[in-house]
Amino acid sequence: MEPALIVTVDIVLFTLSDGQLKIVLLRRELDPYAQQLALPGGYIHPEEDRDSLAAAERVLRQKTGLVSPYLEQLFTFSGGVRDPRGWSASIAYYALVHESVLQPDAEHRFELLAVDGLPDLPFDHNRIVAHASQRLRDKSTYSSLPCHLLPGQFTLTELQHTYEQVLGISLDKSVFRRKLGELDFLEAIPNAMRSGKHRPAQLYKLRDDARLALFNKTV
Incomplete structure (x- = not known):
């Protein structure tokens, strides 16, 4: 029997706070890496999500309570060692919001950390953040x-x-x-x-x- 393939979406949610580019991180509730800070992410639901963008919108809304005015697919990160549960693929997105909409509540708790100087994050989330930060900075040189x-x-x-x-x-x-x-x-x-x-x-x-x-x- 073929092992199950783990397919998820992960979102790098950017904002500016105290003059620094920061991202939203959540504490994982379950293993692996329970209680560690990580990117908002979740499984794709084939019966519910029409595509990966719909999955990213749903996960972002469920995990943070937010709808971003800008959400763009970044890259697909995959392999057999990035997740201790087995071979996995993460379709990564990045999103941008103004700091004023980031209001944690009882249902949505998150932390803001500066992109420069992040601690070690689970899976390959540091690599995902690095790619997203470079994409944001590169694209900002020639766009709105x-x-x-x-x-x-x-x-x-x-x-x-x-x-x-x-x-x-x-x-x-x-x-x-x-x-x-x-x-x-x-x-x-x-x-x-x-x-x-x-x-x-x-x-x-x-x-x-x-x-x-x-x-x-x-x-």
């Missing part, structure tokens, strides 16, 4: 992806700071604004301004049809 780490309304300065925190570099303001002008993915909110130390700043939001926009050159 970091917008999904912001709240629903934001200023252009807040948007630039978000890019800088993800990429780990400083960006020239005039060049960055020019890049934004190349694409029509932002919408100014009428009569919405944010007051601060300087003059009030216009508030923007992502256009409803602008899930991901691509620049013709990197930022």
